[in-house]
Amino acid sequence: MEYKQTRLGYADALIALGKENEKVVVLDADVAKATLTEKFEAVFPERFFNCGVQEQNMLSAAAGLALEGFVPFASTFGVFATCRAGDQMRSSIAYPNLNVKIGVTHCGISTGGDGASHQSNEDIAMARTLPNMTVIVPGDYEEARMATLAAAKMQGPVYLRFGRDKYPVVPQIHNSFEIGKAKVLREGSDITIATTGIMVSEGLKAANELAGLGYSAEVIHFHTIKPLDSTAVISSARKTNAVVTAEEHSIIGGLGEAIAAVLGENHPCALRRVGVQDVFGESGQSDELLDKYGLRAGNIVKASLEILR
Template sequence: MSDVKKYATREGYGAGLVALAKKHDNIVVLDADLAAATKTGMFKKEYPEKHIDCGIAECDMMGIAAGIATTGVVPYASSFAMFAAGRAFEQVRNSIGYPHLNVKIGATHAGISVGEDGATHQCNEDIALMRTIPGMTIINPCDYNEAIKAVEAAYEIDGPVYMRFGRLAMPNITSEDEKFEVGKGKVLREGSDVTIVATGLLVHFALEAAEKLAADGINAKVVNIHTIKPLDEELIKACAKETGKIVTVEEHSVIGGLGSAVCDCLAESNPVPVKKIGIYDVFGESGPALELIKKYGLDGEGIYTKVKEFVK
């Protein structure tokens, strides 16, 4: 694995913005004094006249983005997930969501894998917060290639979009030419005993877990859900019918995230046993990203152990 090239999805965000600007001249990028970290610095280098640094003022940045959106220009407002979804929640809800403005939010450094920055910056609640805003689309790409496509897909949506990106570099799972469709999940591995529904960088570890399960005679289907809202309910229901058991995997609280969305979907029409794997109602802590993922049971071994117990 050490010789495989790895990229953080936040890098895909920066690259995606540059690629999008080459196709459309009506986009601007806003940042909150974090261009180097969010990778919007890549866009700033190519299009300095279309990059606005709002300073350490995320709430103001969301208001500025809302105003810009009323002019027909498409703003991409960028910051850490903790600040974009957490600190600026009221502005996102009232200034962007309520009038259904065409603002795209690029939230980087999401989840426990922020690492050494610790609990104050490890946002494990952002998907839950954004799910509650009517009309908000939520995209959580699994790798660099999907991150680039997410930026362009967000542009094509008429209304607010929340895009979630990570700090940790991971191998690509998808190919550059693979189709990316908002609201549609993708089966990455077939299986008949259980379905693992994963999102974000944990899709990689879900695939690792499936390999280990196979060695034990457990055939796990693995599904990549890059769009949390709208959820691919048709696919989720089909998987529940086929395998009879569902496990959700996310680098997010098990309260209000992918797991909750899947349970909401299945409880209405296809109730089956569901196991939610994620952050279990605790705050994070400071430490190396991969060690934290392991400690919180989100790596391949942790997922494998939990799924095996659930199936048996």
């Protein structure tokens, strides 16, 4: 199996966008080597702005550039964009509905050795509550690349979420990309597995394991958390009457709760959420942390069997 960084997909897309549109500019908060926006800087130094360790000012500058007709991509770690610069994200970008793209990396427990201070397991919850904000969580390198290209084409603020590590390449999600449109990767009749981000590969593995136990699992990948594809949620739930969500994020405020809200209002049914529990992370290797915090196919299977048996 091939593994690639989602943040690399972001960086490669930025270069492609820079070649297509001279209005595309990139800002970073002194972490360009980590976010990989240094690649854009190498090609377009005159359109790259290192704002230093001043995330609040970076988002404010991005807002100003958007008002002047540019297409700014502001880049930093997820925890800094949402927790440190949350005021600017809300009041300077989302409230005036400006065309700013916020590309964040090092999200989720797989950030690894940087530890709890840098492992953003709460950022989806923070971003999706903001009016006007579109929230996208790609599943692998190629989808990250397509998501970045799509974000540039739409008008309005977008929160693009990427990880630090190398993650499995999932060819099933490469056929197309439409913001707000989920992808049905596998048809099933007994239970629905709803994934986002890097959990898509674990969701597909879980479906295979369940098939070996005699259960038919439908797998749907939600690369867009907001606007959520409610039609896909309701349609699948009416067929299976059982849903398990899987995300590399807290079970509070992310995909699981977004889907629970849709089901509660439209088709109440059995639901389990796989994700980081209401805890902070810790330092460790990415794979070790994904195991410890229950973000594996086996955890999805276990949650599914709690409903099916």
